[in-house]
Amino acid sequence: MKAIQATSFGGPDVLSLVLPDTPLPGPGTVLIQVAAAGAGTVDVLIRKGLYPGGINPGFIPGMEVAGTVIATGDQVAEDWIGKRVYAMTMLGGYATHIVVPQEALVPLPGNLSFEVAVGLGINALVAQYSLQRAALAPGDALLVRGAGGGIGSMLVQLALAGGYRVTATGTTPAKRAALERIGVGSFFSVTTPEAAGQAFKAIIDPVAGPDLDRYVAQLADNGTYVLNGAAAGFPPDNFGLSWLSRFQRSLTLACFSLDAIPPQEARASLQQLFRQAEQGQLQAFIGATFALEDAAEAHRVLESGSVFGKIVLQV
Ligand SMILES: NC(=O)c1ccc[n+]([C@@H]2O[C@H](COP(=O)([O-])OP(=O)(O)OC[C@H]3O[C@@H](n4cnc5c(N)ncnc54)[C@H](OP(=O)(O)O)[C@@H]3O)[C@@H](O)[C@H]2O)c1
Known part of the structure; x- marks a missing residue:
């Protein structure tokens, strides 16, 4: 082989x-x-x-x-x-x-190609579970970091289908155009002056890295930060302390790793996601x-x- x-x-x-x-x-x-x-x-x-x-x-x-x-x-x-x-x-x-x-x-369902199956796969699973952890109601504001990546592009799609108000971050012009075609109408960067400040009910983040704390600052009181990856590196060492400095804002930190999902449950979720894709409700x-x-x-x-x-x- x-x-x-x-x-x-x-x-x-x-x-x-x-x-x-x-x-x-x-x-x-x-x-x-x-x-x-x-x-x-x-x-x-x-x-x-x-x-x-x-x-x-x-x-x-x-x-x-x-x-x-x-x-x-x-x-x-x-x-x-x-x-x-x-x-x-x-x-x-x-x-x-x-x-x-x-x-x-x-x-695999009959008309789902091998490429589409791995195009969905782990990314779609992580996106689905992360959205559940975000515990949003339709109309709530959600910020998706790394929206142009594998997990991010799935997140955006599932979040729009769930009726949440989706904002995406940090994308190149080409990725922005692709996200606009899916239906994202709002873009955001913590490095630009228009940074919203405490506006989001939830943030889902597969990126982490040195900017993490600046994104946490964008959560609304009682908001939820779902950390599901570290594409830009692991959070800084002082992350725990800076999180606690916002104690009075009652924020929730939810980590998500597929490793904690029982395999049988993950398989059932994947089958459901594959069916959604087969029926045209989800795209790889x-x-x-x-x-x-x-x-x-x-x-x-x-x-x-x-x-x-x-x-x-x-x-
Ligand atoms: N939780 C789990 O169970 C699980 C499972 C699999 C993978 N993961 C993790 O999830 C993360 C993302 O995986 P992926 O496959 O979606 O990766 P990916 O396709 O490469 O997407 C990552 C996205 O993050 C952004 N990004 C990358 N480097 C960055 C940087 N230095 N600074 C700022 N933004 C950066 C980019 O998005 P934009 O260009 O749109 O900004 C990029 O498209 C990885 O850390 C991976 O290990 C977690």
Whole structure:
């Protein structure tokens, strides 16, 4: 099989093509012939060695794949063979083949392409759960940071469908135009004088980084800040203290990580999101596709911040 391995932590050049033996599925697992793999900022953080969890160099990146089951291990019904599926994998997705536990499989609806499945996948799930954590009512004002990214573009879409007043941040003119086409009418940056100041009932933030506190300042009293990523780096060390300095404003900080969602629940939510996409209620924004062999270039483009939506590797 072909796979992309990170030989050490570092820049995109640490990603190189390797040709390991194709694995065989063991008990309770299946072998997927991968057709599409998602590439996201989380892969970049892992590649740089910045992701917690004890991952060592020599790993194959790739958190999510879509493809076809081509072999089953013991204790797995053979009728999985030939089925089109999606799976969250944490690692190993940048490959032509991957073995995953049967419990990871989410069958794909008939007319949903592999690329669209990974275009939705983790991003749509994180967006959906993050919106739930924001606990908004229709008409409430929501600020979405990183709105032009994979998670952000899903968030914006689901939030508009939920009837919230959506404002987006920090986008390039091209991303802004794409967001306007989805229906975003309001844009915002804490670095410009028109910064609203305590205007938002909720802020959902996959970006964090050094500006985090300036965004927290934009929450209305009793507002909720949902932190679901760190595309611009982890929050500053003094974040806890600055949060407490706003004690009298009764703000809520809600962290969201998919790791805390029971796998069975995540699979059911994904199936529902795939159905919504099949029925045209949800769209995957695939900003760029690359061949598996060009994973390093995909990471360069990912890190440039120039692409709207999700980057997909075609395998
Ligand atoms: N909570 C979870 O379970 C979960 C799951 C998967 C991933 N994540 C995390 O979520 C974050 C976003 O992932 P993603 O795949 O959506 O990434 P992405 O597609 O690269 O989008 C991130 C967006 O953040 C903004 N951004 C990036 N770097 C920035 C910087 N230095 N300063 C300001 N804004 C910056 C950009 O948006 P604009 O250009 O629009 O400003 C960019 O499009 C990552 O940290 C990832 O690890 C969390």
